[in-house]
Amino acid sequence: MKKVVLVTxxxxxxxxxxxxxxxxxxxxxxxxxxxxxxxxxLDxxxxxxxxxxxxxPLDVQxxxxxxxAVETIIAEQGRIDVLVNNAGMGYARSLEQAEEADIQKILDINYMGVARCTKAVMPHMRKARSGHVINISSVGGLVGQPFNEVYCGAKFAVEGLTESMASYITPAFGIHFTAVEPGGIASEFANTVLDQINQTGGMLEDEYLPILQKYVSGSQSRQDTGAxxxxxxxxxxxxxxxxxxNPPVRTRTSDWSEAFTKLKTELDPDGRKQQALVVEQIL
Structure with missing residues (x-):
């Protein structure tokens, strides 16, 4: 079936x-x-x-x-069947070292951007009694990791948004919500970790430095592990x-990401059991 798809x-x-x-x-x-x-x-x-x-043009901020952008699509197509909330940015810096402006930017793009775009399409999907919001999350939305507390916090928020909306909007209006949880994108590796650290002040000479150096070294070596x-x-x-x-509420994208998040996902890999339990006990 041909769908009208908006990707950020x-x-x-x-x-x-x-x-x-x-x-x-x-x-x-x-x-x-x-x-x-x-x-x-892209071209x-x-x-x-x-x-x-x-x-x-669409700025998630x-x-x-x-x-x-949403009004343009509705005017031209009459509907939006799928929204893929992909826009986001990484960040590697301890909370203690992070500038407040950087924290706000990460939260604004990675979480508020998802919330804003989802909010904009909801009236149209609800009217159609169908639709699918796919949020590009991360294994960092399930498992907190060193020097990623700001980024993981934003992705945890995306996971909460996804689960919460799936708990009542899906059964009531037929609109599905899915969090897609990759481990990492190889083609973007050079633009993460070291580059982001350098762009936000470089490696600081403090007590975090040896831990950060170990983290960066590990990030580089994990390129050969399937991460x-x-x-x-x-x-x-x-x-x-x-x-x-019947799309899942959440899904990982590789064997590595499945193994990395196993302790949190093994009992309910696709999130449907938790979704059903919430509906049963709260609605």
Whole structure:
């Protein structure tokens, strides 16, 4: 079935892969990004794949920008079947070292951006009594990790948002919610960890330094353990979730991410048992 799909954060990596694969699957795709002047990488992959899609400006930090993009799609297509909340950014810095402005930015993009975009599409999906919101989370939304407390905090919030909305909106209105939880994207590795640390003041000469150096060394060595997938591999999982008749509330994207989160997910891998229990005991 052809769906109208809105994807955020499509100027790089995973966002591009999701948009292109959705177009290859025959869907009507709106690829969005904060600055459409940075669409070059997307355009190149769209051309290479021989597909077509539309590009819209959408800044997840700007409610007016989000509403404008949603209104454009509704005017042109009459509906939005799938929202993929992909826009986000990583951050590696201890809470003690982090600048408050950086903390606010991570929370605003990674959590508030998801909330704003979801809020904007909800009236249209609710009217249609159908729809699917797919939130690109992380294993960091399930398991806290060293120097990632700010990032993990934002992703934990996305997980809570996803679970909560699935608990009552799905049974009442037929709108599904899924958190997709990859371990890491290989193509974006160079733009994480070291680069982010350097962009936010570099490695500080303090008591955290030896722990941080061990963390960075481990991040580099994990490239050979299966922790990092290609953007296309993760996008393929998103496509399977998008095509599912009864999509999961959460799903990991690799054997590594399954093993890493096993202690928290083994009893209820897809989140459906917890969803049913909440409905039974609260509604």
């Amino acid at each position: 954060g499509t100027s790089t990596g995973l966002g591009i892969a999701i948009a292109v694969q959705a177009a290859q699957a025959g869907h009507v795709v709106y690829a969005s990004m904060r600055n459409t002047g940075k669409r070059g990488a 190149a992959q769209v051309e290479a794949a021989g597909v077509t899609l539309s590009v819209l 700007d409610t007016a920008s989000i509403e404008s 990092y997938q290609s953007a296309d591999e993760v996008a393929a999982v998103v496509m399977r979730v998008m095509a599912a008749e």
